[in-house]
Amino acid sequence: MPFAASGLRPQAPAREVDRYIAWPGQALAYKLGQLEILALREQARQKLGPKFDLRAFHDEVLSAGALPLDTLRSQVTAWIEVKEKQTSLNPNSISNPGKNSGALAGQSNCAKVRSR
Secondary structure: OOOHHHOOOOHHHHHHHHHHHHOHHHHHHHHHHHHHHHHHHHHHHHHHHHHOOHHHHHHHHHOOOOOOHHHHHHHHHHHHHHHHHHHHHOOOOOOOHHHHOOHHHHHHHHHHHHOO
16 A cells, blocks of 8 residues: 555545545645745745744744734735844844744734734
8 A cells, every 4th residue: 555654544544535635725825825834935035045043034934823824924024124234233232033023023013914
C-alpha cells in the first residue's frame, strides 16, 4: 500500500480524497493562504535581512486570528515597516527577541492596522 509509510490509518487517505472531492474550495483556500503567508515571509526576510525573526513573524501572522488575505497582507506590511524603522533607529532592537517581538508587539501593530 503506498500510504503505509505515511503512518496514517488505511481509511485516512480515502477520507482526504473524499473531502477534496466534496469540498474543493476548502483545499484551494488553504493552498492560497499557504502561498500568501510564504510570500509575506519572503518579503519580510528580504526587507529585514539578518534582522528577520521567524518567531516574531509567526506571532504577527497569528496574532489577529483568521483574517482575509488582503487584511493579513496589510497587517504584515505594516509590521515590516515598523521593524524596518526600529532597525534604523536601533540596530539591536529586532535581534533581541525579549524586547520588541512576540505577541505583545504583534498586538500593538494589529491595533495600528485596524485603526487605518
